[in-house]
Amino acid sequence: MADNEKDGCVACKKKSRWREDFPVEWESDNYITRREMVKFLALGSLTIAGANFVLAGLPHLAKAAQLPRTRIGLASSLPVGGSKLFAYPTEEDPCILVRQANGDLVAYSQVCTHLSCAVVHNEEENALFCPCHHGYFTVAEGRPYAGPPTRPLPRIKLEQQGNEIFAIGVEVG
Amino acid sequence: MSTRQTQGTTLFTALLALIGIGVVVQLWLLAATVDAVLRHESGTPLHAAIGSGVVFAINAVLVLAVFNFDRRINS
Numbered sequence: 001m002a003d004n005e006k007d008g009c010v011a012c013k014k015k016s017r018w019r020e021d022f023p024v025e026w027e028s029d030n031y032i033t034r035r036e037m038v039k040f041l042a043l044g045s046l047t048i049a050g051a052n053f054v055l056a057g058l059p060h061l062a063k064a065a066q067l068p069r070t071r072i073g074l075a076s077s078l079p080v081g082g083s084k085l086f087a088y089p090t091e092e093d094p095c096i097l098v099r100q101a102n103g104d105l106v107a108y109s110q111v112c113t114h115l116s117c118a119v120v121h122n123e124e125e126n127a128l129f130c131p132c133h134h135g136y137f138t139v140a141e142g143r144p145y146a147g148p149p150t151r152p153l154p155r156i157k158l159e160q161q162g163n164e165i166f167a168i169g170v171e172v173g
Numbered sequence: 174m175s176t177r178q179t180q181g182t183t184l185f186t187a188l189l190a191l192i193g194i195g196v197v198v199q200l201w202l203l204a205a206t207v208d209a210v211l212r213h214e215s216g217t218p219l220h221a222a223i224g225s226g227v228v229f230a231i232n233a234v235l236v237l238a239v240f241n242f243d244r245r246i247n248s
Contacts, residue, residue: 034189035243041192042236048199049222049229055206056222059215151212172213 072097072158072165075105083121085110088156088167094118095156096128097165098139105165107156108142114149128153181246188239195232199225 067089078084084097086107094110098121108128110118117132121139128137135147142153157169202221209217 034185038185038189038192038236038239041189041196042232045192045196045199045229045232048196048203049225052199052203052206052218052222052225055203055210056218058210059213059218 067169069159070167072107072167074163075160075165076163078105081123083123086167089170095167096121097156097158098128100139101126105158105160106139106142107158107167108137108153109156109170111153112149113144113151113153114147119153177246181242184242185239188235192232192235195228195235199228202228 070086070088072086072088073084078097078099080099080101080103082099086095086097087093088095088107095107096110096119097105097107099105108119112119112130112132112135114130114133114135117130119128119130119135119137121127122129122136125136126139127145128139128142129135130137130147130149133148135144135149137144137149137153142155144150144152155171156167157171159166159168202225206218206221206225209221
């Protein structure tokens with residue numbers, strides 16, 4: 001009879017062969033000391049602070065990036081109360097140019113600030129209208145005044161050279 | 174366990190809890206920053222980033238205090 005059995009060591013007798021080959025104790029392997037926890041939290045704190053600074057700097061970097069100068073069309077081709085669609089700053093950014101009753105030209109992003117449907121010019125109500133959820137924006141300032149949108153439409157900065165109109169930048173909020 | 178060691182354990186746990194609270198505050202500030210950036214606000218992200226930096230500085234001081242204390246106890 002083996003010594004282990006004499007001592008009543010049943011656990012020793014039942015110990016699998018693979019445990020002898022791979023003597024890894026999971027309990028001690030997964031144990032995290034408080035020192036490790038402190039180091040982990042300090043590194044986490046540094047990472048979060050870094051991410052916060054990067055996020056805070058993003059809008060300033062975006063502002064610094066130069067937007068292209070894009071020709072929209074001829075000013076004389078747009079009658080009072082008329083509108084024209086164009087894309088700015090890329091082909092995937094639809095915009096709308098409107099000539100107001102006083103003759104001034106204004107342009108906005110056509111993407112509704114509620115759920116990104118395309119706004120259209122409603123001449124009768126002198127408004128930019130989103131047909132998806134009946135949102136209304138003023139033509140003069142692009143401010144929402146009815147319906148679910150709460151943020152104004154991004155305004156496209158315009159420049160007129162002679163009879164030609166150019167888009168030169170975007171003003172958000 | 175000696176009295177000094179018991180005190181050390183208590184202090185270590187307390188500082189660990191304080192650092193943990195700091196990290197939670199930083200996570201809240203990060204969430205506020207993301208929210209403000211998506212709303213195209215310019216003021217809030219900068220203030221939140223400065224706040225997060227201050228909390229990190231406090232956390233760093235606390236961590237250094239913990240390890241200094243640890244070294245003193247061990248020596």
